[in-house]
Amino acid sequence: MAAPNLSSSLSLSLSNPKLFSSSSFSTFKPSTISHPTFFHHKTLSFSTLKTNHKTLSSCNNNNNNNTFPFTNTTSDQNDDDEKPREECGVVGIYGDPEASRLCYLALHALQHRGQEGAGIVTVNNNNVLQTVTGVGLVSEVFNDTKLRQLPGTLSIGHVRYSTAGQSMLKNVQPFVAGYRFGSVGVAHNGNFVNYRKLRTELEEKGSIFNTTSDTEVLLHLIATSKHRPFILRIVDACEKVQGAYSIVFVTEDKLVAVRDPFGFRPLVMGRRSNGAIVFASETCALDLIEAKYEREVFPGEVIVVDKNGVQSLCLMSHPQPKQCIFEHIYFSLPNSVVFGKSVYESRRLFGEILATESPVDCDVVIAVPDSGVVAALGYAAKAGVPFQQGLIRSHYVGRTFIEPSQKIRDFGVKLKLSPVRAVLEGKRVVVVDDSIVRGTTSSKIVRLIKEAGAKEVHMRIACPPIIGSCYYGVDTPSSEELISNRMSVDEIKEFIGCDSLAFLPIDKLKNLLGDDSPNFCYACFSGVYPVEPTELKAKKVGVELLEDGINGLVQGKPNEKEVKIGGI
Ligand SMILES: O=P(O)(O)OC[C@H]1O[C@H](OP(=O)(O)OP(=O)(O)O)[C@H](O)[C@@H]1O
Ligand SMILES: NC(=O)CC[C@H](N)C(=O)O
Numbered sequence: 001m002a003a004p005n006l007s008s009s010l011s012l013s014l015s016n017p018k019l020f021s022s023s024s025f026s027t028f029k030p031s032t033i034s035h036p037t038f039f040h041h042k043t044l045s046f047s048t049l050k051t052n053h054k055t056l057s058s059c060n061n062n063n064n065n066n067t068f069p070f071t072n073t074t075s076d077q078n079d080d081d082e083k084p085r086e087e088c089g090v091v092g093i094y095g096d097p098e099a100s101r102l103c104y105l106a107l108h109a110l111q112h113r114g115q116e117g118a119g120i121v122t123v124n125n126n127n128v129l130q131t132v133t134g135v136g137l138v139s140e141v142f143n144d145t146k147l148r149q150l151p152g153t154l155s156i157g158h159v160r161y162s163t164a165g166q167s168m169l170k171n172v173q174p175f176v177a178g179y180r181f182g183s184v185g186v187a188h189n190g191n192f193v194n195y196r197k198l199r200t201e202l203e204e205k206g207s208i209f210n211t212t213s214d215t216e217v218l219l220h221l222i223a224t225s226k227h228r229p230f231i232l233r234i235v236d237a238c239e240k241v242q243g244a245y246s247i248v249f250v251t252e253d254k255l256v257a258v259r260d261p262f263g264f265r266p267l268v269m270g271r272r273s274n275g276a277i278v279f280a281s282e283t284c285a286l287d288l289i290e291a292k293y294e295r296e297v298f299p300g301e302v303i304v305v306d307k308n309g310v311q312s313l314c315l316m317s318h319p320q321p322k323q324c325i326f327e328h329i330y331f332s333l334p335n336s337v338v339f340g341k342s343v344y345e346s347r348r349l350f351g352e353i354l355a356t357e358s359p360v361d362c363d364v365v366i367a368v369p370d371s372g373v374v375a376a377l378g379y380a381a382k383a384g385v386p387f388q389q390g391l392i393r394s395h396y397v398g399r400t401f402i403e404p405s406q407k408i409r410d411f412g413v414k415l416k417l418s419p420v421r422a423v424l425e426g427k428r429v430v431v432v433d434d435s436i437v438r439g440t441t442s443s444k445i446v447r448l449i450k451e452a453g454a455k456e457v458h459m460r461i462a463c464p465p466i467i468g469s470c471y472y473g474v475d476t477p478s479s480e481e482l483i484s485n486r487m488s489v490d491e492i493k494e495f496i497g498c499d500s501l502a503f504l505p506i507d508k509l510k511n512l513l514g515d516d517s518p519n520f521c522y523a524c525f526s527g528v529y530p531v532e533p534t535e536l537k538a539k540k541v542g543v544e545l546l547e548d549g550i551n552g553l554v555q556g557k558p559n560e561k562e563v564k565i566g567g568i
Helices: 100-108 144-148 195-204 216-224 230-240 283-288 328-332 343-357 372-382 405-417 440-451 489-496 506-519
Strands: 089-094 117-123 129-135 154-160 176-179 183-192 243-250 255-259 268-272 277-280 291-296 301-305 309-314 366-367 391-393 418-420 428-433 457-459 500-503 540-543 543-547
Touching: 089 100, 089 144, 089 255, 100 117, 100 144, 100 154, 117 183, 144 291, 154 243, 154 405, 176 216, 176 283, 183 195, 183 216, 183 391, 216 230, 230 255, 230 277, 255 277, 255 372, 268 283, 277 283, 277 543, 283 291, 283 405, 283 428, 291 405, 328 343, 343 506, 366 372, 372 428, 391 440, 405 418, 418 440, 428 440, 440 457, 489 500, 500 543
Parallel strands: 366 428, 428 457, 457 500
Antiparallel strands: 089 154, 089 277, 117 129, 117 154, 176 183, 183 243, 243 255, 255 301, 268 277, 268 291, 301 309, 391 418, 540 543
16 A cells, blocks of 8 residues: 555535535644645545535534634644553554554654553555554564564554553454454544443444443444445444544554544644655654654544545534643643644743742752653743752653552652752752642652752642543543542642642633633533533542443442533
8 A cells, every 4th residue: 555645636615515624723823733734635425425414514613713724725735540641642654664663663652641551453465454452561562573463554553541441451452343344443542421321322232342441332333333435434433422532543445533523632643755644642653753743633523544645524513622731731742742732832831830820939949750840940940940850760660650559659659759869958849740630649759858858848730730530531530539629729738748839820821821722621620521421430439449331330329529510
């Protein structure tokens, strides 16, 4: 399969369905996509499609004047961890003879988004979808022998951190399924909030599930869809699921990328110099495999890549994007551009705001590595205080450690972070971290720093207090386990034992985002959910883990108070 030839001219005279064309997304104003990228969209032969599909009949975003980076597409140009877990990372590559190896490298770049399992599916020369999946890190799952088993030019890959379904091999993606018209593979970042209901309905109709992952419902919905051709089956399935999804699909001859109408999770598109098209959760993956960033997959967009080129069509209309602000706060790597903004720049500014809003006399600013580093640099620069490395992070301990008991978790922080006495002794120290979830890390850190001789410890947190659990792909604990949901800032200060504590004020965060502010989801700070989480989150009671419909077994009643449903 060769790289797609995108030189054919665009013909877009569609009124129904519409391709993503000149609808405007003025809120997307990233410098990186300020020079519009033009694709040669090959028009789907819609006369052969069942075009009454409502999702394809209204493409423009309602109620906003957003402008797509295209200025004119009618042109011929074209388990029970206590922290917020990372999310999954996805990658898709079309038209490169080294597709699986590039996928493997891209998954390395996305490893911070999931460490439970990794997998790649590649279409071989006989049009067969071949899979390698395994539990653990990318480097543990793949080796040269495994990659040799994946020849072909079309691949998708996934790194997993579970939000629904246990952490076990059978739930490691990509999933591949055969249905009566062929095979399809899927890699999903996000979480379906109506998974349990859909699964029950499908099971009642006879579906047999292989996994306990929410993602599998999509395959059943595709297989049972009455729509033709395949792309409309995908659209049909996506219409039925609710919640967050940035997905790549592979068939014998197509790569398809889809982002949910709210655009909760990121998904970007790039191109290698040989013309190969690449989709990835973050731009850091594009950079690693030398794919040039072209643009985001837009909320509600479906992009199909096949021998005819790149086609873009709209999944469904929606009032306003609701991109996850936590990608900028914690999840994404600082070298990525997410939702059109540099993550590094966001974090540096969060730090600057903290320095302005919550100044304190101090001798040194230190970070809780890794995700607190850039905000600490911003704080130090603004405050005019030296930044130093007061905590050394072990490179051999994962980003989050998944320890079943609190006792062992306490060691976890010590194992991961070691204080530097030379930096801390006798000093008034500002410690910048990106977030406080349960407060475990902060309380341990304050103790470590004080034990190393610090005179004062002032915690500055580069996000607002987290009071709501996430239902859109971040596996935060249930709301009742979130310290900011149970305690005031003063109480948290007492609990973690620091001399002062301040969070990034939400209004300042929104001010910083400016016109783009309404396009973000703040449910974790407000408890107001853009998409109703009908199935409540797992929570721990004593040593028992109660799981809900999202995560599987229900052994107890979820606390109804946990979820405040609000408007968008
Ligand atoms: O309040 P808690 O429940 O302890 O959780 C918050 C901590 O967890 C995250 O760190 P993580 O261990 O994921 O490391 P990272 O900064 O390297 O991503 C985050 O950066 C905080 O330090
Ligand atoms: N973190 C994610 O995006 C998880 C994807 C999917 N819900 C799973 O649990 O496998």
